[in-house]
Amino acid sequence: MLTEGRVWQPEPATPSDRAAVGRARAQRLLVTLLGDHWHAGRSPLPSGGLVAVLAEFGIAPANARATLARLTQRGMLERTKEGRRTSYRLTESASQTLRRGARRIFASSDSDDWDGVWTLLAFTLPLDDAHQRRLLRARLRWLTFWPLYDATWVTPHDRFDEVHEQLGELGVTDAVVLRSRDFELLPSTRARLEAAWRIDVLADGYQRFLERHRTVARQADAGAVGPSAALVARTELVNDWRALVGDDPDLPARFLPASFPRAQARVMFLRTATALAEPAQQRFEELVRTPERG
Incomplete structure (x- = not known):
């Protein structure tokens, strides 16, 4: 049975906890679905169709509509109305974020040819801007940065241009970004990073x-997965993989044990996602044409 989530999550203890997990799951699923099936120039998708899509995952209509409202409030969706028909489309910023994410999610191989150069970012933010701090940290982790100290982050990858782009989008102007091979981690610092x-x-x-x-x-x-099952299976597959790579600093092979199973998992992910793509797209297109119910 396919399950959704990160490496492992304990069962929510209370009804309110379970409701919160359900809300978060619905939002993650819809983000994954739109990342997978939205393309530039696409017409807005009717709310009834999106509710029908989420119903494939056992999400009730009321919860599906609440999910649309929450993602609109978060600035990921834009709501449009034509007569009695309500539709949604990805905002331009959300579309850009998902396209960037897709490049990493569907990367075809691990890179073993590390040149020994690190990218380091040091920044400062206003102490009272907790939201911006959380947002920047989340984006840095997606770019494979990890903290040496609270406001000093490093990655063994060349993220010079990408981190500049993220800092610009978030309005962070007090920062230093550098690339260097002259980078020594003293024992306590290395242990903390590891x-x-x-x-x-x-x-x-x-x-x-x-x-x-x-x-x-x-x-x-x-070739034994039909369209309905393919949509659910591919979405859960991509959702799980996205959570994994979001927690993965994508370290060069020299930092990893020989038995590290990422390469094997990546091969299975890419092969399976490709095999499921066409029937999943077919089912998604069928569902988004579902008429709005009164």
Whole structure:
């Protein structure tokens, strides 16, 4: 049975906790769906169709409409109305964010040819701007930066242009970005960074991913997944993979144990996602044409 989420999450203890998890799941699923099926120039999607899409995942109409409202409030969706018909489209900023995310989600291989150069970012933000701080940290982690100290982050990848773009989008002007091979981590600093990378937890997450999606991967290879099942399976697959790579600093091979299962999981993910893409798209297009109900 396919499940959704990160490496592992305990069951919510109270009804309010379960409701919060359900709201978060619905939003993650819709973001994944739009990232997968939205393309530039597409007409806005009718609300009734999006509600029908989310129903495929067991999300009730009232919760689906609440999800549309929350993503609109977050600036990810733009609501339009023509007569009695309400439709939604991705905002331009959300579309750009999802396109950037797709490049990493669907990257075809691990890079083993590290040149030994690190990218370092040091920044300062107003102490009272907690929202901007949280947003910047989330975007830095997606770019594979990890903190040495609270406002000093590093990655072994060349993210010079990308981090400049993110700083500009967020209006962060007090920062230094540099690329250097002359980079020495003293023992305590290296130990803190390695602890933050959580390589053992990541390895467990990739192994769980392989186990969770192995059955549907075999069925997809055999062409035995119909459109309805393909939409759910591909969305859950991409959703789980997105969560994994979002927690992964994408370290060069020299920092990883030989048994690290990311490469095996990536091969299965890409093969299965490709096999499911066409029937999933077919079902999505059928559902978004569902007429609005009164």
